[in-house]
Amino acid sequence: xxxxxxxxxxxxxxxxxxxxxxxxxxxxxxxxxxxxxxxxxxxxxxxxxxxxxxxxxxxxxxxxxxxxxxxxxxxxxxxxxxxxxxxxxxxxxxxxxxxxxxxxxxxxxxxxxxxxxxxxxxxxxxxxxxxxxxxxxxxxxxxxxxxxxxxxxxxxxxxxxxxxxxxxxxxxxxxxxxxxxxxxxxxxxxxxxxxxxxxxxxxxxxxxxxxxxxxxxxxxxxxxxxxxxxxxxxxxxxxxxxxxxxxxxxxxxxxxxxxxxxxxxxxxxxxxxxxxxxxxxxxxxxxxxxxxxxxxxxxxxxxxxxxxxxxxxxxxxxxxxxxxxxxxxxxxxxxxxxxxxxx
Amino acid sequence: xxxxxxxxxxxxxxxxxxxxxxxxxxxxxxxxxxxxxxxxxxxxxxxxxxxxxxxxxxxxxxxxxxxxxxxxxxxxxxxxxxxxxxxxxxxxxxxxxxxxxxxxxxxxxxxxxxxxxxxxxxxxxxxxxxxxxxxxxxxxxxxxxxxxxxxxxxxxxxxxxxxxxxxxxxxxxxxxxxxxxxxxxxxxxxxxxxxxxxxxxxxxxxxxxxxxxxxxxxxxxxxxxxxxxxxxxxxxxxxxxxxxxxxxxxxxxxxxxxxxxxxxxxxxxxxxxxxxxxxxxxxxxxxxxxxxxxxxxxxxxxxxxxxxxxxxxxxxxxxxxxxxxxxxxxxxxxxxxxxxxxxxxxxxxxxxxxxxxxxxxxxxxxxxxxxxxxxxxxxxxxxxxxxxxxxxxxxxxxxxxxxxxxxxxxxxxxxxxxxxxxxxxxxxxxxxxxxxxxxxxxxxxxxxxxxxxxxxxxxxxxxxxxxxxxxxxxxxxxxxxxxxxxxxxxxxxxxxxxxxxxxxxxxxxxxxxxxxxxxxxxxxxxxxxxxxxxxxx
Numbered sequence: 011x012x013x014x015x016x017x018x019x020x021x022x023x024x025x026x027x028x029x030x031x032x033x034x035x036x037x038x039x040x041x042x043x044x045x046x047x048x049x050x051x052x053x054x055x056x057x058x059x060x061x062x063x064x065x066x067x068x069x070x071x072x073x074x075x076x077x078x079x080x081x082x083x084x085x086x087x088x089x090x091x092x093x094x095x096x097x098x099x100x101x102x103x104x105x106x107x108x109x110x111x112x113x114x115x116x117x118x119x120x121x122x123x124x125x126x127x128x129x130x131x132x133x134x135x136x137x138x139x140x141x142x143x144x145x146x147x148x149x150x151x152x153x154x155x156x157x158x159x160x161x162x163x164x165x166x167x168x169x170x171x172x173x174x175x176x177x178x179x180x181x182x183x184x185x186x187x188x189x190x191x192x193x194x195x196x197x198x199x200x201x202x203x204x205x206x207x208x209x210x211x212x213x214x215x216x217x218x219x220x221x222x223x224x225x226x227x228x229x230x231x232x233x234x235x236x237x238x239x240x241x242x243x244x245x246x247x248x249x250x251x252x253x254x255x256x257x258x259x260x261x262x263x264x265x266x267x268x269x270x271x272x273x274x275x276x277x278x279x280x281x282x283x284x285x286x287x288x289x290x291x292x293x294x295x296x297x298x299x300x301x302x303x304x305x306x307x308x309x310x311x312x313x314x315x316x317x318x319x320x321x322x323x324x325x326x327x328x329x330x331x332x333x334x335x336x337x338x339x340x341x342x343x344x345x346x347x348x349x350x351x352x353x
Numbered sequence: 354x355x356x357x358x359x360x361x362x363x364x365x366x367x368x369x370x371x372x373x374x375x376x377x378x379x380x381x382x383x384x385x386x387x388x389x390x391x392x393x394x395x396x397x398x399x400x401x402x403x404x405x406x407x408x409x410x411x412x413x414x415x416x417x418x419x420x421x422x423x424x425x426x427x428x429x430x431x432x433x434x435x436x437x438x439x440x441x442x443x444x445x446x447x448x449x450x451x452x453x454x455x456x457x458x459x460x461x462x463x464x465x466x467x468x469x470x471x472x473x474x475x476x477x478x479x480x481x482x483x484x485x486x487x488x489x490x491x492x493x494x495x496x497x498x499x500x501x502x503x504x505x506x507x508x509x510x511x512x513x514x515x516x517x518x519x520x521x522x523x524x525x526x527x528x529x530x531x532x533x534x535x536x537x538x539x540x541x542x543x544x545x546x547x548x549x550x551x552x553x554x555x556x557x558x559x560x561x562x563x564x565x566x567x568x569x570x571x572x573x574x575x576x577x578x579x580x581x582x583x584x585x586x587x588x589x590x591x592x593x594x595x596x597x598x599x600x601x602x603x604x605x606x607x608x609x610x611x612x613x614x615x616x617x618x619x620x621x622x623x624x625x626x627x628x629x630x631x632x633x634x635x636x637x638x639x640x641x642x643x644x645x646x647x648x649x650x651x652x653x654x655x656x657x658x659x660x661x662x663x664x665x666x667x668x669x670x671x672x673x674x675x676x677x678x679x680x681x682x683x684x685x686x687x688x689x690x691x692x693x694x695x696x697x698x699x700x701x702x703x704x705x706x707x708x709x710x711x712x713x714x715x716x717x718x719x720x721x722x723x724x725x726x727x728x729x730x731x732x733x734x735x736x737x738x739x740x741x742x743x744x745x746x747x748x749x750x751x752x753x754x755x756x757x758x759x760x761x762x763x764x765x766x767x768x769x770x771x772x773x774x775x776x777x778x779x780x781x782x783x784x785x786x787x788x789x790x791x792x793x794x795x796x797x798x799x800x801x802x803x804x805x806x807x808x809x810x811x812x813x814x815x816x817x818x819x820x821x822x823x824x825x826x827x828x829x830x831x832x833x834x835x836x837x838x839x840x841x842x843x844x845x846x847x848x849x850x851x852x853x854x855x856x857x858x859x860x861x862x863x864x865x866x867x868x869x870x871x872x873x874x875x876x877x878x879x880x881x882x883x884x885x886x887x888x889x890x
Contacts, residue, residue, distance in 0.1 A: 060510050062623075080513040081522075093511040097529045106525070107515035158516055 016066035028218035041209035049218040050198035086160030092151040101135030107158035125153040165197035250277035260317030270347040283344020284322035357706040368739025376582020408547040411485035419493035427501035449551025496538040502615035653861035664858035694759035695823035703770025733828025766819030
């Protein structure tokens with residue numbers, strides 16, 4: 011469906027997109043995830059033809075889009091701040107793309123009605139866009155982008171400005187909607203929860219390059235580098251020397267999965283893979299520094315005799331009291347030997 | 354709102370009413386029959402027809418030439434942009450008499466095109482139309498370009514992604530957002546050309562006369578006050594009708610726009626089409642604006658014995674003919690002082706009026722809005738003459754005071770301030786003000802904290818306009834400036850009114866100085882503007 015070949019965009023000397031290769035298959039939902047300034051929005055603008063490439067190609071359905079103006083690319087783009095047209099009402103906004111396509115009046119009215127039903131705003135066609143709430147603007151923007159049936163729908167921070175509850179509900183709705191319509195979607199976001207909930211495949215970007223690509227579960231379980239791990243919110247990263255299935259770290263000896271890369275590496279211990287055991291013998295003792303109740307589990311911050319602190323997620327009944335000492339065991343499947351971190 | 358209303362009542366309504374009173378009620382009896390008599394005269398009907406026709410043609414032509422210019426100034430970055438922006442504003446502040454003279458020197462008898470190709474345009478209406486475009490180019494570029502530069506380009510991008518071509522995206526998204534600004538600009542141009550005086554006087558000859566020139570002729574030459582009063586009323590009515598129509602269209606179309614800092618919207622031209630557009634606009638500016646100014650400057654140096662500074666030297670001394678009581682050079686100081694005072698008055702009055710108009714709605718306020726524009730439509734000659742006959746006796750005797758001139762000039766400047774401020778003020782999101790109010794800001798405080806930072810750019814543009822208008826104001830000033838303290842335009846007109854090459858050359862030299870004064874002031878304003886705004890981001 012969509013393919014990027016070495017797509018490069020430079021602003022002055024800085025490469026905002028640096029030789030990006032990316033494919034989106036038909037009916038697939040791909041989420042590009044990255045901190046602000048990583049080039050996500052530029053990626054969408056390049057695909058839409060709003061930003062010229064300095065090198066590389068954009069292909070849609072196998073056809074090179076160089077020289078194809080934005081309005082002939084047949085892609086949809088939902089802007090971060092919606093960019094609804096203030097001088098048109100809701101119906102006028104949704105019908106805009108249909109009008110550009112030359113659809114007849116009754117056809118347009120029918121489609122607008124259908125889309126407003128779809129996004130849960132039936133009968134809102136005559137309302138002024140200035141009077142809409144954030145969530146409603148969101149829905150109108152989505153309806154407007156979907157109306158001309160774009161072959162590829164792109165979303166720029168689709169839920170960025172909404173409150174948390176609404177966001178979580180909308181993410182589910184969006185995913186169901188895209189599945190039902192069979193839409194091909196390329197979304198960008200800085201919110202990992204949103205990306206994981208929405209996407210079939212997640213692409214993590216850093217400084218204009220792709221740092222990792224995979225299904226949400228893959229990326230979550232095996233972050234490719236320290237950058238990805240930290241961006242996903244994992245802070246339990248230490249330098250390690252890996253020999254066989256054991257790594258030597260400031261946290262003592264940590265078991266690693268079979269087939270892990272060997273030598274001097276960095277190591278991620280997922281908070282869920284830590285288990286308290288009775289302090290015994292010469293095993294290092296950990297002090298429980300802080301204790302945060304999170305409902306289904308407790309996050310405990312542990313400090314070894316000498317070394318960086320470690321976070322553990324424990325069930326309530328297993329969590330040691332604040333200020334006490336404990337021993338720790340690690341589950342090897344929750345330990346990841348990270349790859350090279352040069353961007 | 355009270356202050357602007359009082360200002361207009363005393364310095365506008367009263368003088369105008371007095372004149373009409375003198376014309377239509379000589380000795381205390383109303384003589385309305387005079388209106389019908391005057392309006393059935395074929396020569397007057399010709400004047401009316403021509404006035405309306407040339408104003409319409411000039412407005413259309415100005416929009417055609419200046420809208421691409423507004424786009425280029427709003428959206429493109431190119432070297433020398435701020436200098437060029439100041440340059441295109443210069444014609445606007447030139448005395449109308451001088452604009453006429455510059456075009457006479459360009460396309461008239463023995464003018465540049467006559468010398469080169471034997472081409473003369475001063476016998477037809479084209480010279481008038483071109484001079485009007487020359488004069489009003491800046492109105493469109495500043496009013497429309499000022500808003501255009503702040504429209505979010507992503508609105509157009511959103512339309513493009515939805516399948517609109519570049520042109521369609523502009524037509525469906527940008528154009529509707531620009532309509533209030535375009536109609537405001539068109540209205541100003543129409544009013545200026547409708548009341549055109551100096552240009553028509555010089556280039557029209559006997560064949561073409563506008564209402565304003567006719568009023569002047571009736572008042573100053575034929576001393577036929579009743580006919581002048583009737584014509585003033587006709588002009589009043591016509592202008593009132595146009596303003597009413599304008600207020601109605603604007604109200605129907607205004608929406609809260611999404612404004613962004615102009616620094617974010619301008620970029621270098623890309624591609625052959627954009628460069629060609631930039632080139633075309635630069636060429637039209639060069640031909641239409643720089644060339645007449647160039648000819649003007651050239652004539653100021655071209656003495657009888659070749660090029661030299663002879664005319665400029667003559668400005669520093671009193672000549673024997675008694676044209677002036679002081680050396681003409683003193684007019685520079687007078688003009689600057691008057692213009693600064695007039696700008697201050699116009700910004701305060703106009704700013705208050707615009708704020709009041711934004712905040713309130715209702716029939717009364719809308720009437721006030723239209724009223725504010727009236728000084729533009731009422732002949733400046735009438736205002737000046739009215740000042741003379743009303744403000745010279747108690748309770749308000751200002752004839753001996755220097756403030757009289759700035760007051761008259763501010764009267765003409767206020768509509769500019771209001772017109773420039775209103776579209777931007779109305780586009781400020783009401784919720785921002787509500788947010789400020791919830792946070793404990795009084796309405797005045799909210800205006801200062803929320804509106805002012807957002808509209809500072811428009812305010813500076815407005816101040817620049819008021820300053821420029823004051824510098825170039827001629828029709829009213831010529832009646833009330835005292836002989837020992839003339840302004841630059843008045844001095845130029847006096848010199849042009851005298852025969853002889855030395856006077857003509859001195860007029861050109863003094864005009865060149867006026868031009869430089871304006872250019873320098875506007876450049877300073879541009880500088881001020883970029884400094885302030887870059888400090889915020």
